[in-house]
Amino acid sequence: MSTVEDKPLVVAGxxxxxxLIVGSGKYKDFNENQLALExxxxxxxxxxxxRVNLGQNKDxxxxxxVISPEQYTILPNTAGCYTADDAVRTxxxxxxxxxxxxxxxxxxxxxxxxxYPNVTETLAAAEILVKDGFDVMxxxxxxxxxxxxxxxxxxxxxxxxxxxIGSGLGIRNPYNxxxxxxxxxxxxxxxxxxxxxxxxxxxxxxxxxGVLMNTAxxxxxxxxLMASAMKKAVESGREAFLAGRMPRxxxxxxxxxxxxxxx
Amino acid sequence: MQIIVNGETREFADNLTLSExxxxxxITEGKLAVEINGEIVPRSQHATHTVVNQDVxxxxxxxxxx
Numbered sequence: 040m041s042t043v044e045d046k047p048l049v050v051a052g053x054x055x056x057x058x059l060i061v062g063s064g065k066y067k068d069f070n071e072n073q074l075a076l077e078x079x080x081x082x083x084x085x086x087x088x089x090r091v092n093l094g095q096n097k098d099x100x101x102x103x104x105v106i107s108p109e110q111y112t113i114l115p116n117t118a119g120c121y122t123a124d125d126a127v128r129t130x131x132x133x134x135x136x137x138x139x140x141x142x143x144x145x146x147x148x149x150x151x152x153x154x155y156p157n158v159t160e161t162l163a164a165a166e167i168l169v170k171d172g173f174d175v176m177x178x179x180x181x182x183x184x185x186x187x188x189x190x191x192x193x194x195x196x197x198x199x200x201x202x203x204i205g206s207g208l209g210i211r212n213p214y215n216x217x218x219x220x221x222x223x224x225x226x227x228x229x230x231x232x233x234x235x236x237x238x239x240x241x242x243x244x245x246x247x248x249g250v251l252m253n254t255a256x257x258x259x260x261x262x263x264l265m266a267s268a269m270k271k272a273v274e275s276g277r278e279a280f281l282a283g284r285m286p287r288x289x290x291x292x293x294x295x296x297x298x299x300x301x302x
Numbered sequence: 303m304q305i306i307v308n309g310e311t312r313e314f315a316d317n318l319t320l321s322e323x324x325x326x327x328x329i330t331e332g333k334l335a336v337e338i339n340g341e342i343v344p345r346s347q348h349a350t351h352t353v354v355n356q357d358v359x360x361x362x363x364x365x366x367x368x
Contacts, residue, residue, distance in 0.1 A: 062368030072366065087367025090308040090360065091329055102364050103333045118367050128340070132362050135335035135342050204368065231368075253368030 043281045048248050050083075050226055051142055051174035051195040053112065057082050058243065059273045060114065060228065062253025066262065069105040075256050076106065079266035083112040085144055085253070087119070088133050113137060114176065116144040121157065123147060123164035130173055143168070144198070144230075146178035154204040154231075156180050162188065169193040178230050183218040190225050197225060198251060201232025201242060205254040209238040213245055220246045236265075236272035243276025244284070303355035320351040323359070334363045 048055040061081040066072035076084060084106055103113070115133035120126040130143045147164055149157030156179050168175050169192055176196040177189050186197045199219055202208035209232060210216060220227050226248035233239050233252040242250045250273055259265030303316050307327065314323065320343055324331060336343050337360040343351050353359065 063366040064368045066366060085368055086364040088335075088362050089365045089367075091334060091363050093308055093310060093327060093329075101333050102366060113364070115364065116367055128337075131342055132335040132337060132360075133364075135344060136333060136362065136364060251368075 041282075045277065045281055048226060050176065055082050055112075055249075056080075057270070057273075058249040058277060059239075059269055060085070060249055060251040061256060061266070061269075062251070063102060063106065064253050065257035069100060069102065071262055072257075073105055075262045075266040076111070077266075078263045078270065079256065080270040081111075083114050085114045085116050085251070088115055088117075088129050088136065108137060108140070112142065113140065114142060114144050115140075117146050117164075119148070120146070121148050121160070123160045123167065126160070126164045127167050127171075130168055130175075131171075134173070141172055142174045142176070142195075144176045144178060145194075156200070158182070158185050162192070165189060165192040165194065176228070181212050181215040181219065183215060183222060186219040186227070187222050190223065195225060196228055196248075197223065198228045198230035201229045201238065202234075204231040206232060207234025207238075207255060207258075208232055209234055210241050210245070213241065216242070216245050216247065233269075236268040239269050239272040240276035240279070243273055244279050246280050249273075305353055306356070306358045308359070308361055314353075316355075318353050320348045320353055320359075323353050324348065324361070327361075329361060334361055336361050 048058050057080045059079055059081045060083045061079050062085045063072055117126040117129045120129055126145055126147045133143055145164055147157045147160040149155050158180055174195045176198055177194045178198045179185055181199040189197050201210040228249040228251055229242040229247050230251040233255045239250045256262050256266045303314055304311055305314050338357050
């Protein structure tokens with residue numbers, strides 16, 4: 040029996056059994072998205088806010104008819120925003136759209152090629168959104184001082200990138216993530232960079248409270264199977280973190296006793 | 303009158319409520335949000351809010367995204 044008890048992930052006062060947060064972008068269709076979501080075990084899913092297509096088939100299903108806000112926590116993002124103003128406007132539209140739901144994922148981007156966060160605009164948006172009553176989960180760089188500053192402003196979760204959005208390069212700077220974790224009093228969730236299951240495990244083994252991913256599942260050869268792999272990777276990484284890994288040694292340390300050999 | 307809806311300039315008859323405008327655009331009320339001239343018009347006011355010439359209307363919904 041394990042002697043270590045885990046505390047569940049709590050974001051803005053709500054408890055989650057799953058530490059995996061998934062996106063809803065890049066899927067072939069709603070059905071594939073829904074099957075992957077179910078396989079992932081995730082309870083929170085991101086969505087983007089975009090213009091309604093004028094003249095579209097009015098019977099066309101809406102994403103929120105497929106992924107029910109009653110069953111899942113919908114996390115609207117501000118993807119595509121390059122200024123604090125656009126991000127704040129998007130959050131307000133999301134809140135109206137979701138009947139007053141105040142949880143949002145803030146991402147203010149700085150550059151199309153890297154999709155790196157624009158940290159100064161993110162900080163500017165921060166002040167406005169917190170004052171306006173939003174519960175903000177914020178995508179940011181892996182800078183420990185900025186993470187701390189965002190926490191001080193009153194964000195409910197800080198989400199440093201592991202690598203650029205959609206790159207699948209994995210956790211490129213685990214030491215920075217560790218520094219962020221050392222200071223954190225709110226959940227730290229790696230957002231962006233995960234490419235495969237081992238990347239998710241690494242994030243969790245570092246002690247992160249959760250992992251957010253989209254492309255790693257949606258662009259996998261079999262997204263539903265990858266979603267299941269990610270579920271296990273996040274769980275096993277969490278357990279390994281709680282268990283506490285053995286120390287790293289440069290040289291060998293025999294596992295079989297030296298005493299009692301008969302040769 | 304002219305209304306700019308989601309970036310497109312369109313002609314409408316005068317004296318329309320926002321609900322009527324959405325109806326003419328064949329947009330079903332529900333999981334969407336509407337902003338007029340940068341200000342959100344809450345769903346509860348769609349039936350009473352009147353749109354006027356040169357209003358800039360943005361109608362958004364949730365779609366797939368990370």
